[in-house]
Amino acid sequence: MMKLKLATTAAAVLISASVASAEKVKFEYWYGLTGDLGGVVAETCARFNASQDKYEAVCVGQDGYEKAVQNAIAAFRAGKHPTLLQSFDAGTADLMLSGEFYPVHQMMADHGISIDWANYFPGIANYYSSSKGEFVSMPFNSSTPVYYFNTELLAKAGVTEAPLTWEGMETAFKALKDAGVDCPYAYEPSSWVDLEQFSMAHGVPVASNNNGYDGLDTELLFNTTLHAKHMDNIQRWLAEGLAQLRTQASGKTARDSFVEGECAIFFSSIADHNTIHKLKPAFAWDVQMIPTYEGVERHNTVVGGASLWVLSGKTDAEYQAAAAYLAFLATPESEEFWVSNTGYIPVTKSGYQALLDKGFYAADPYKNRDIALKSLTFTEPGPLTRGIRLGGFIQIRAEWKAEVEAALAGQKTMKEALDTAVSRGNEQLARFAQTYEGKSFP
Amino acid sequence: MRRAHFKFSWIAAALLAPQLLIVFVFFYWPSAQALYWAFTLEQPWGGGNTWVGFDNFRKVLSDPYYWSSVRVSVIYALATTVLAIGMALTLAIFVDRQLAGYRAYRVAVIWPYAVAAPAVGLAFQFVFNPGAGIFSYINAVAPGWWDLSQNPWQAIAAIVVAGAWKQVAYSFVFFLAALQSIPRSLTEAAAMDGARPLRRMIDLQLPLLTPTFFFLLVINITDSFTDSFGIVDTLTGGGPFRATDLLVYKIYADGFRGFDYSGAAAQSIILMLLVMALTFVQFRYIERRVHYT
Numbered sequence: 001m002m003k004l005k006l007a008t009t010a011a012a013v014l015i016s017a018s019v020a021s022a023e024k025v026k027f028e029y030w031y032g033l034t035g036d037l038g039g040v041v042a043e044t045c046a047r048f049n050a051s052q053d054k055y056e057a058v059c060v061g062q063d064g065y066e067k068a069v070q071n072a073i074a075a076f077r078a079g080k081h082p083t084l085l086q087s088f089d090a091g092t093a094d095l096m097l098s099g100e101f102y103p104v105h106q107m108m109a110d111h112g113i114s115i116d117w118a119n120y121f122p123g124i125a126n127y128y129s130s131s132k133g134e135f136v137s138m139p140f141n142s143s144t145p146v147y148y149f150n151t152e153l154l155a156k157a158g159v160t161e162a163p164l165t166w167e168g169m170e171t172a173f174k175a176l177k178d179a180g181v182d183c184p185y186a187y188e189p190s191s192w193v194d195l196e197q198f199s200m201a202h203g204v205p206v207a208s209n210n211n212g213y214d215g216l217d218t219e220l221l222f223n224t225t226l227h228a229k230h231m232d233n234i235q236r237w238l239a240e241g242l243a244q245l246r247t248q249a250s251g252k253t254a255r256d257s258f259v260e261g262e263c264a265i266f267f268s269s270i271a272d273h274n275t276i277h278k279l280k281p282a283f284a285w286d287v288q289m290i291p292t293y294e295g296v297e298r299h300n301t302v303v304g305g306a307s308l309w310v311l312s313g314k315t316d317a318e319y320q321a322a323a324a325y326l327a328f329l330a331t332p333e334s335e336e337f338w339v340s341n342t343g344y345i346p347v348t349k350s351g352y353q354a355l356l357d358k359g360f361y362a363a364d365p366y367k368n369r370d371i372a373l374k375s376l377t378f379t380e381p382g383p384l385t386r387g388i389r390l391g392g393f394i395q396i397r398a399e400w401k402a403e404v405e406a407a408l409a410g411q412k413t414m415k416e417a418l419d420t421a422v423s424r425g426n427e428q429l430a431r432f433a434q435t436y437e438g439k440s441f442p
Numbered sequence: 443m444r445r446a447h448f449k450f451s452w453i454a455a456a457l458l459a460p461q462l463l464i465v466f467v468f469f470y471w472p473s474a475q476a477l478y479w480a481f482t483l484e485q486p487w488g489g490g491n492t493w494v495g496f497d498n499f500r501k502v503l504s505d506p507y508y509w510s511s512v513r514v515s516v517i518y519a520l521a522t523t524v525l526a527i528g529m530a531l532t533l534a535i536f537v538d539r540q541l542a543g544y545r546a547y548r549v550a551v552i553w554p555y556a557v558a559a560p561a562v563g564l565a566f567q568f569v570f571n572p573g574a575g576i577f578s579y580i581n582a583v584a585p586g587w588w589d590l591s592q593n594p595w596q597a598i599a600a601i602v603v604a605g606a607w608k609q610v611a612y613s614f615v616f617f618l619a620a621l622q623s624i625p626r627s628l629t630e631a632a633a634m635d636g637a638r639p640l641r642r643m644i645d646l647q648l649p650l651l652t653p654t655f656f657f658l659l660v661i662n663i664t665d666s667f668t669d670s671f672g673i674v675d676t677l678t679g680g681g682p683f684r685a686t687d688l689l690v691y692k693i694y695a696d697g698f699r700g701f702d703y704s705g706a707a708a709q710s711i712i713l714m715l716l717v718m719a720l721t722f723v724q725f726r727y728i729e730r731r732v733h734y735t
Contacts, residue, residue, distance in 0.1 A: 249590045394699050435491075
């Protein structure tokens, strides 16, 4: 009898517990960031869940950007997809044309949440907006490339100011070499830095149709622009010993070569600022905007990283919950939490201003991290510096990398390599246009 | 030849059904889906596709890099198979001779088969790392000689060694079983006739092993075509400049990373046909030379 009573009480407790949790509207959020950064994402969810009792964000790490999108596609086809997805730049074109998303601009308006969209930095906003200028996805983890330099080695070589031109860079490389630095520039081929952001900063096109924004019948142009000359220079610097190839496959990455004090300069995302700080190099270091060539007017760079997409086919209650989470992320407190725990930069002007007022960027460990914002906001984005919207982007990047590596290994000339990358990339683009025939970017 | 005849039985059918269902769901269904996609352009997020006939196949087969991918896959398959079977046989013969400590060896040699391919790749990443690994000692003697990021043949050699290392265990088990099933009386008779171990191996053991050889050849070649993904992904990522872009790796890169489902489906169909053709050739021409006792 006693046992029965216990069992009924237990059942009653269980039922009331499930009723209590059923009152909370749950939604799923899949993210691609891993390691420390993934941990910080999970923390934002915990903070959101603790901040109110109406909604519950169920956040699931998917072990990498690519896997997050791959898994979401597979789940979507089975009708088991999350409400919110963190998707990286290369996933954008397919997502946009699929139409299987709920534009955040629309969703926030539908759920009565007002967001000051003009508050977002234009270099970030344009990347994630439709042709009408409305946000399609929510900016989240944002970065842009910079270069990191070893202040002590540069001082030893008599270079007192970090150059802002490639000509100045070459002089610095030579001075470093003369001062006995074997590896002035740790080079690692990166389409994002050497091609995409380089073209943005110089205001030269990567592809026709304003880098793919204006249509699907796009062709790549980078073998005809300043990019080709730049790649020739990199090849020459490698040959002259002013730069050294440092990749995972060659035994040591560019970042490790820099952190260990072997190489004086390397290029990477501002997100590495945090990582390098944690690795505690035994020397003073700083960052600078990526250089441009003399005689070319400097333009803004664009945002890298990922944004948050709301997928279609979910209930209104779930959208309501997701909208609340996005609104939570957009608060200055959340932004400060995110920025101070990762290497990423603020995405809103007011968020940045709040940090500036606190003296956030004046002292270690965040000192000069806002160089990235300077680069991102250097000019107002124009038709060629809004961003890049290409189908088959991952393969185009892979083609570029494989061809450039072949040229650097002496298998072909740099010109042949870039021409091949362009013609193979164009096949990808044509294929993409054929797949989505009759559709256009929103 | 004797033939077995079975009467149809509902119990037998019921017992077979789960297995057949699994084969259908995990093999025939996806294969049919891939076959369909291979003739269309499939949008990754669903939302329809267009029929393009043989376009996907034409595109793949007219791509010079695809053919170099076929070439390197064949090289990889043959080299890993020869290396794995060779090493497995050597080890099996030593264990079969019951040299000191053979019991420990027997267990130790089987272990690598249980290691997942990506883990094998990671382990060998350390071994072959030009800056920090075991092979960095070569670079200490001849600076810059060993560099996986620059030298295609070294990269191919690296994945072949890693792939073979993984395969050795499986082949070893079969060779050892086959060697131990050779009647002792035969070996002893040969020994009494004055045949030394090497002679006994060449004249007696190897001929009796041919069925096992054949079986392992087919399995190893098939496996190295289809199961090399993890090793390539962790060890070389298909590089340098596509030198180790094996067929399976290319399918993954195009399909999953690049969202080109249809192109990847066409490549899968070609790979399937290639493996079937190779297996057919082996059965048609090599099996003739196999003597079953």
